[in-house]
Amino acid sequence: MSPAEIKDLYKILGVSESASKEEIKKAFRKLAVQHHPDKRKGSKQAEERFKEINEAYQVLSDDKKRKQYDFMRKNPFGGMYGPGAQGYGGEQGIHFNADDLGDIFSGFGGLGDIFNIFGTGSRKNKRGRSRPAQGSDIQTTISIPFETAAQGGNYTLRISKNDLCTRCGSSGAEPGSKQVTCPRCGGTGSYFMSQGSFGFSRPCPECMGTGTKISQPCRDCRGTGISPHQKTITVKIPAGIKEGQKIRLAGEGEPSHSGGSYGDLYIQINVESHPEFRREGDIIYSEKEIDLATAVEGGSLDVETLQGLVTLKIPAGTQPGTKFKLKGRGVKSKVGRMGDHYITVRVRIPQNLSSKQKQFFDKFVESLK
16 A cells, blocks of 8 residues: 555644644634534535544544554555564554544455454444434424315425534524533543454443533523424425325425434325315216106206316206216326216105105106006
């Protein structure tokens, strides 16, 4: 491996190889403020740049790790046995940051994997960096009108969810309070554990790897940076949606506690019943009543459909239970084809005829023989 394959941590922090610890610390603080992910929420580039700066500082701010790093850069083929390492001589038990060195020596033909034995187990992508966890998903149920399910439209709902705290701007600090250096890690954001003759770092549990703590937590979110919110959302309902189906709204879930993307919102659909229509797939069914005269002599009938009123021609001699088809008056399918509407005719039979009406009806029946 050539020195060019090892990350230039001095270049990342913008300092010279002879820079003092104070110069390194000053450069780190300036870059950390400039590239902090909170300043460009949702920017993966800012997040990666911030991690890179932090990794460089973790090595160069520590005399032992900096000495090992400098030796590795100048002696890439003998770097496994650098100053202080077993089998080389010098100071024993030198401390490595497993996560940092796994990245620093990413081109060393598997050395990064060796150091990952002591890593966090969360390194997932090609560069060996952990990905921030996505926020939690939310699920809710809404009931929509029959017509909206069939024809589509907009539906407005109001949900309760956790979101970034507006009082503190998600910093977790009460407005006006100060951030102080973490007393446990001294501002480094990590602490060291021994593993035989090696040591490796972990994110500081007190400051969660940030290196700082807030002097007074925000009263709304209690220092978490996240608090309950009410949000109004307009959902586009696709035409033809069915009972029990779900709509996914990406990014409308809860925020991540680790700087990742928002979760999603899943909306389950309940469809309200209709006083006249019944739906089966893309087909609409309904019933309509006609009088005896219309059934015998024929006529016209006004029928309500999803698309509006339609006049249906009733032929003479229509029998009870006759089914009429209105083509293209049903529900729009996924492929854009319109279903049909079937109307079943019921004949209204006269009741409580007077004596005179019965006489006329008897004569009418006799005439049919």
